[in-house]
Structures are given as structure tokens and as C-alpha cells.
Amino acid sequence: MTTGSLTAGRRWTARLPRRHVPVLATLVLLLVMYAIGVSQYRAFSNVQVIFNVFIDNGFLLVVAVGMTFVILTGGIDLSVGSVVAMTAMVSAALLQNGLPAALVLVIALLIGPTLGLLMGCAIHFFEIQPFIVTLAGMFFARGMCTFISGSSIPITDGFWTSMSQERIGNPRGNFVSISVLIAFAVVAVAAYTLAYTRLGRNVYAIGGNPQSALLMGLPVGRTRIAVYTISGLCSAIGGILLSFYTLSGAPLIGIGMELDVIAAVVIGGTVLTGGSGYVFGAVLGVLVLGVIQTLITFDGSLNSWWTKIVIGGLLFAFILLQRLIGIRYK
Amino acid sequence: MNDVLGRYRALTGQRLFWPAAVLVVMLAANTIYRPGFLSVEVKDGHLYGTLIDILRLSAPLILVALGMTVVISTGGIDLSVGSVCAISGAVACVYISQQPDQNNLPAVLTALAMALGIALVLGAWNGVLVAVIGIQPIIATLILMVAGRGLAQLITEGQIVTINSGPYRAIGLGHVLTLPLAILIALVAALLVAAFTRRTALGMIIESVGGNAEASRLAGIRSGRVVFLAYVLSAGCAAIAGFMMTANVSSADGNAAGLWVELDAILAVVIGGTSLAGGRFFLSGTILGALIIQTLTTTVYAMDISPQTSLLFKAVVVIAVCLIQAPAFRARFGRRRSGAPPPSTVPDQPKAQVPA
Numbered sequence: 140m141t142t143g144s145l146t147a148g149r150r151w152t153a154r155l156p157r158r159h160v161p162v163l164a165t166l167v168l169l170l171v172m173y174a175i176g177v178s179q180y181r182a183f184s185n186v187q188v189i190f191n192v193f194i195d196n197g198f199l200l201v202v203a204v205g206m207t208f209v210i211l212t213g214g215i216d217l218s219v220g221s222v223v224a225m226t227a228m229v230s231a232a233l234l235q236n237g238l239p240a241a242l243v244l245v246i247a248l249l250i251g252p253t254l255g256l257l258m259g260c261a262i263h264f265f266e267i268q269p270f271i272v273t274l275a276g277m278f279f280a281r282g283m284c285t286f287i288s289g290s291s292i293p294i295t296d297g298f299w300t301s302m303s304q305e306r307i308g309n310p311r312g313n314f315v316s317i318s319v320l321i322a323f324a325v326v327a328v329a330a331y332t333l334a335y336t337r338l339g340r341n342v343y344a345i346g347g348n349p350q351s352a353l354l355m356g357l358p359v360g361r362t363r364i365a366v367y368t369i370s371g372l373c374s375a376i377g378g379i380l381l382s383f384y385t386l387s388g389a390p391l392i393g394i395g396m397e398l399d400v401i402a403a404v405v406i407g408g409t410v411l412t413g414g415s416g417y418v419f420g421a422v423l424g425v426l427v428l429g430v431i432q433t434l435i436t437f438d439g440s441l442n443s444w445w446t447k448i449v450i451g452g453l454l455f456a457f458i459l460l461q462r463l464i465g466i467r468y469k
Numbered sequence: 470m471n472d473v474l475g476r477y478r479a480l481t482g483q484r485l486f487w488p489a490a491v492l493v494v495m496l497a498a499n500t501i502y503r504p505g506f507l508s509v510e511v512k513d514g515h516l517y518g519t520l521i522d523i524l525r526l527s528a529p530l531i532l533v534a535l536g537m538t539v540v541i542s543t544g545g546i547d548l549s550v551g552s553v554c555a556i557s558g559a560v561a562c563v564y565i566s567q568q569p570d571q572n573n574l575p576a577v578l579t580a581l582a583m584a585l586g587i588a589l590v591l592g593a594w595n596g597v598l599v600a601v602i603g604i605q606p607i608i609a610t611l612i613l614m615v616a617g618r619g620l621a622q623l624i625t626e627g628q629i630v631t632i633n634s635g636p637y638r639a640i641g642l643g644h645v646l647t648l649p650l651a652i653l654i655a656l657v658a659a660l661l662v663a664a665f666t667r668r669t670a671l672g673m674i675i676e677s678v679g680g681n682a683e684a685s686r687l688a689g690i691r692s693g694r695v696v697f698l699a700y701v702l703s704a705g706c707a708a709i710a711g712f713m714m715t716a717n718v719s720s721a722d723g724n725a726a727g728l729w730v731e732l733d734a735i736l737a738v739v740i741g742g743t744s745l746a747g748g749r750f751f752l753s754g755t756i757l758g759a760l761i762i763q764t765l766t767t768t769v770y771a772m773d774i775s776p777q778t779s780l781l782f783k784a785v786v787v788i789a790v791c792l793i794q795a796p797a798f799r800a801r802f803g804r805r806r807s808g809a810p811p812p813s814t815v816p817d818q819p820k821a822q823v824p825a
Contacts, residue, residue: 279784
């Protein structure tokens, strides 16, 4: 499929492969938005503004990476927001009961992938639509949150607070948190997996055409279950990062996060029918959302709901762009 | 013996059997837990009782699910219904709150017409995106789902608009002929949709578009127009449901009104036996599905469980119903389709097997 799309790209323009256009458009949009910010507000040019976007959205970045895997196979995972909340909630509750931090980390990181694995199995073996299965997963995880506790649980554990307050930076005072480094590590591993491993190739092949992938002898079932497990793992890591960020577990946190994540992945150029897209695009998508929020915060006169309207508008623009340049692998 | 088995299989093979069985089991469980559950009494010429409450509260969901059934049977999905509910409720409430006399019937009707009109425009927007531009339905309606919440908050300016209007309140809480008005509205809507789809060729046209849009276009059906109308209908139903939700609490909250109703509606449709892949649709199944969901919610409230935890039960029910209906699952555990080996066990066994 790679060669096919490349030759198709040549017809359109000699240099630019067509499937890179959405990602590049997002990059241009991001730069334009940053330029607007810098020209309007003097404080915007401070490097810390960018670092803060990363600090505030580190968990979203990780979750978006997991969602990219699922969407690349042509599926969807609605459970991510609830799994993030459940992971944070479980860690907070276990820490409150006095378990050692290392054990809590392991348990918290196991729950998400297990749920993902179960959902993947239901999708593959029983042929129920991903939408419905992950919807049930979303209900389940959100229900577990309130089952654990109806109100938010503070985290006072030493390891968690040190992870939350540690600042890595240069002498001039600009810094990032450890969460950002973890997020970058996840992005790097995911990008490598998608681009250079057998699993990654399988993911693209299934998204391109599951029937052909099966006829080619690719392990369709295993890959499909794997992507939901990966998404669950990423949500679990996202949940840990969120609990580092907020130092608490709250039952209602992350409601609607799945929409933000899907929006970020689409804005980042991943096609929802699967088969085309990059982890780098998801990073750009999350940054676009982050910069929109920062711009609205800097403005001060705009209300928070404008964020949603702008995100909706951007979604529309990018989907239209995908239609116009005619990415249709199916 | 063989005859009994055959009858059993014919009965469980009915598409409405399992949803109906789930509903009956839930009602029975409620009656055991609280013996007064089934009692219905007449007060001031109105019927009162838990059963009536369930009917009244399920009216918005039935409406939304009706529109959703038609959209899903065309092979699409409409995620924006919750936002449309919020927008229509917000428009109506904001208009009424600006009137000097909120009980003025013409003013309330103007508000309803205005909100319904806006909702139809939003439905047309969805329809154009899907039918004309050809965007995937799930993503086309995701745009309005995200942006619509923002719009609803824009209309209410982030406040919860409270109104005190008798006529508007009646949409949610009023009674006509001893029955709640809300359930009558839902019933009329259901009958209208059923009449249009089952007494004319429209239903078959919708199913053929859902089965294969390209083939039905070649057969001379204007697929685009059918799909477009499905989204407009869905938005219209959502708008009326939005009126009911806001009338129930006499206030419009851009954030909370209709939150997650799209998921409940999709669930109701799936429980009712309509495939998410499009094609054949079952309106009666959808209504049954909506009643199941509302009964579950009411049960959870009545048993003093936190409303959020009800999601846990919902997850179990969704998975159970979907598994029972999944052909792959039946083939593996039920062996009823193949017919050759007699069913050794009751195919009811897998009910609580998969937690999520």
C-alpha cells in the first residue's frame, strides 16, 4: 500500500506525498496559531508557554497515541476517558490504604490493558462492533470509579508528590515535569513500533483492508486485540500521569476526554476509516488543542465554551481537507 | 418432548424475546425487592405509580432512539443528538425567560417552533455533511456533538436558565386523559414514524439504502435524499426530547441537558435488534430497549445505589444483550442456528460471563 499511495501522490504533486498533506496542514496551522499568539501577547513568546502546553496535556498526548493505534485499524475506543479516571482513582484508593507506591504502579498499569484485552477479545471473537464494546467498557470503568468512591481522594504519597513537583529545566527557569518526559518516551516507542516493527505494518495493513490482510496471512485477530490492549495501556499510563498532575483521583474527571482525543487524532491527519496516519500527527493534534486553550486563556474575554466551538470548527475543516485531497484507501 | 423444544426454540428465536425477557426479569426483581412496585393508583384524575414514572421518564429516550433507529438503519449514526437536545432546550428556555408573561401560550409555542426550527437546521447540516459531502457519519456528527455543547452554553451564556412557565412545564410533567403528556407525545411520534415507514414504501427504501447505498442508488432510489431526511428526523426528535428534559426541571443547562443520551439511544436501538451496520430496523424493539434502560435507571435509584454506579449495571446489560444477539457468540455457545445437534443446554448460560 505504501508504494501505491506514493505513486498516487506523484500525480498530484511531484514532491509531496499526498498522505503527508493533512499532517503538514496541521503543522502549518499550529505555527500560524503560535504566530498569532506571539503577535498579540508579549508573554506568549516565552518558551515556558510551550512547555506548559506539554505539562498540561502530557496525559492527553499518551492517550492520543493509544487511540492512534486503534483508529489506524479502523476501530474506535470510547473507553479511554473512563479508563484514565479509573486508573487515577484506583491508584489514589490503593495509596490511601497504605500500599507501597511501586506495587500500586504495577496494579494500576495492569488494569487498563486487561480491560483493553477483554474488549479486544469481545470485538474479535464475537464480532460485536468496537463502538458498542468500548461503550460498555466506558460505562464499566466510569461505574467502577464511583464504586470505589463517590468523592475525590487526595494523594499524599511521597513518590507521587515528588514526581509531581520535580522540575527539570535550564538555569533560566524554564522547566518541564517528569510526566512530559514519560509522554515523550511513549510517543517515541509508539512511533518506532508503528514505523519499524511487524506489528506496526500489520496495523496499517488491517486498517487499509482487513480482508486483504487476512488473505495475505497476517494475524488479523491478534493485531486487533493487541491495538485495544495498547490503547488500554496508554490510557493507564495517561491515568498515572493525570494523578501525578492533579495529585488526586476524582470519579468524574476526564468525562468527554475520548472526544478530545479523537478530535486530536483526526486533526493530526489520521483517517478514521483506518490505514493512514502517524503518531506525530496525534502529537500535533494535541498541541493544536493545547494552544487553542492557551490562546483563550491569554485572551481572557473569551469563555471556555469557545474552546469546544473552535475544536468543532477545526474538526470540520480538517475532515473537509481530507475529503478534498481525496484520501480514500478503502 | 421434541415438540416442547421446538416451541421453545421458536419462541427464543423471536427477535423481541430476549429484550422482553430482560424487561420482565427486571420488573419481577423490582417487585420482589419492593412489593408496591407494580401498584398504580388514581389521584386527582391522574395515574400515579412507579410504572407510570418509568413510562414518563423514558419518553425523551424513546423519541431520541426513534430518530436514531432510522439513522442507524441507513447505515449511519448520529452522535449529535445530545447536543441538539441541549441546544433546543436552551433556545426555548432563553426565549421564554425573556417574555414578560411566561405562561403566555402563544409565546411558548413560538419558542417551541423556533427551537424546533433551529434543530432541523442542525439536522440538515448533519445530513449535508453525510449525504452530500460524503463524510463518515460517526465523524460528521461528532463535529456537532463537540461544537453543539459549546453552542448551547453560548446561548445560555454559561448560566443555568430557570423559567417558570406552566405550559412549558406541561410538556414534561403534564397529564392528558390520566396519562402523562410526555409518553403520549412519544407514542404519537412512534406511531407517525411507524405509519410512514411501514405503511408506505419508505421503510423498505430506508432499509435498502442501509443495506447497500450504491446498489439502491442504481436501482433508482435517491439514497442521498433518504439519508439526508433521516438526519433531519433524528434532530427533530432530539429537539422534542430536549423540550421534555428541560421541562422536567424547568431549567436549561447547556452542559448537563441530554448528556450521554446519544449513547443510551444507540444502546436502545442495539438492544432492540437493529444492527449498527445498517439495513433492517425494528421500531418496537427500540421502544422496548428504551424502556429497559429507563427501568434499569429507576431500579438503581430505587435500590439506593449511586446513579453513577448504575453505569456498571448498564455495562453488564449491554454486553449480555449484545452477546446474546451476536451471531458469532450464538454459533459458539448456542448451536441453535446450525440445527443439527440438539441444544444440550439452555442458551441462557453466558449471561453474566464477560464483565466488560
